[in-house]
Amino acid sequence: MAQHIVILTGAGVSAESGLGTFRDVDGIWSKFDPMELASPEGFARNPVKVLDFYNARRRNLVDAQPNAAHFALAKLEQGLAERGGLLTLVTQNIDDLHERAGSANVLHMHGELLKARCGACSAVMNCREDLSVSDACPGCGDVGALRPHVVWFGEYPEHLDDIAVALADADMFISIGTSGTVWPAAGFVLQARETGARTVELNLEPSDDGRVFDEAHYGPASEIVPDWVETYLT
Ligand code: OAD
Numbered sequence: 001m002a003q004h005i006v007i008l009t010g011a012g013v014s015a016e017s018g019l020g021t022f023r024d025v026d027g028i029w030s031k032f033d034p035m036e037l038a039s040p041e042g043f044a045r046n047p048v049k050v051l052d053f054y055n056a057r058r059r060n061l062v063d064a065q066p067n068a069a070h071f072a073l074a075k076l077e078q079g080l081a082e083r084g085g086l087l088t089l090v091t092q093n094i095d096d097l098h099e100r101a102g103s104a105n106v107l108h109m110h111g112e113l114l115k116a117r118c119g120a121c122s123a124v125m126n127c128r129e130d131l132s133v134s135d136a137c138p139g140c141g142d143v144g145a146l147r148p149h150v151v152w153f154g155e156y157p158e159h160l161d162d163i164a165v166a167l168a169d170a171d172m173f174i175s176i177g178t179s180g181t182v183w184p185a186a187g188f189v190l191q192a193r194e195t196g197a198r199t200v201e202l203n204l205e206p207s208d209d210g211r212v213f214d215e216a217h218y219g220p221a222s223e224i225v226p227d228w229v230e231t232y233l234t
Contacts, residue, residue, distance in 0.1 A: 003085040004171050005174060006173050011092070011178070019061065021177075032053065038153055058130070071101045087105060089103050093110070120137060121140035167191045174199075175207070176221060189209055
């Protein structure tokens with residue numbers, strides 16, 4: 001039967017690629033203050049510090065490689081398409097590892113680290129190099145207005161309309177590698193349940209919402225995601 005699967009991924013899917021998670025013991029927010037580094041107010045107060053934080057993360061990302069979980073999700077997208085189904089991959093991650101593994105239908109709800117945006121003219125551009133406060137926007141020429149094209153606390157996530165449409169149409173919702181603590185993503189499992197979708201959690205350990213899922217598998221994403229996909233496609 002043709003199925004529409006909506007998947008939500010979080011930092012846990014990229015953890016084994018060497019990109020940090022946020023709320024684990026060694027997580028990014030245990031070392032850095034999110035209000036300083038991931039809010040419009042923090043950027044206004046200290047743009048150099050904020051740009052340096054994202055410059056370091058961008059350099060890590062350029063050197064990182066997709067892991068078996070990313071490749072398995074690309075295989076699932078292809079396998080579903082061959083069966084007349086559809087995969088919508090919603091990610092809270094700002095990395096491009098899903099795309100590099102071959103996923104095509106990816107919605108980055110928290111933006112993309114390899115893009116920059118101009119705070120003056122709103123132009124969005126590819127960005128693989130460090131950003132500096134002395135950079136000029138290639139569109140409008142404004143100096144000092146370029147910022148990472150990422151969603152900060154207090155800002156609206158991207159693609160919420162498309163995500164709502166996908167959730168309303170989903171036969172299955174799978175949450176992978178996310179603590180389920182940041183809204184609106186934390187509410188997607190309940191939205192999917194309301195429209196009758198089967199819900200699955202694949203995570204290192206039960207998330208805050210763990211009990212609401214119909215099915216759950218716990219372990220490293222590089223193992224449990226390929227296992228789940230293999231079982232589903234055979
Ligand atoms: P969190 O750090 O909150 O949660 C990561 C989840 O991944 C936890 O549930 C871990 O148990 C799990 N995990 C860790 N290693 C794993 C592994 N190898 N395999 C499988 N699971 C693993 O990260 P997110 O839920 O993605 O937003 O955080 C959501 C948002 O909060 C982020 O997008 C970011 C952050 O603040 C913004 O910056 C706007």
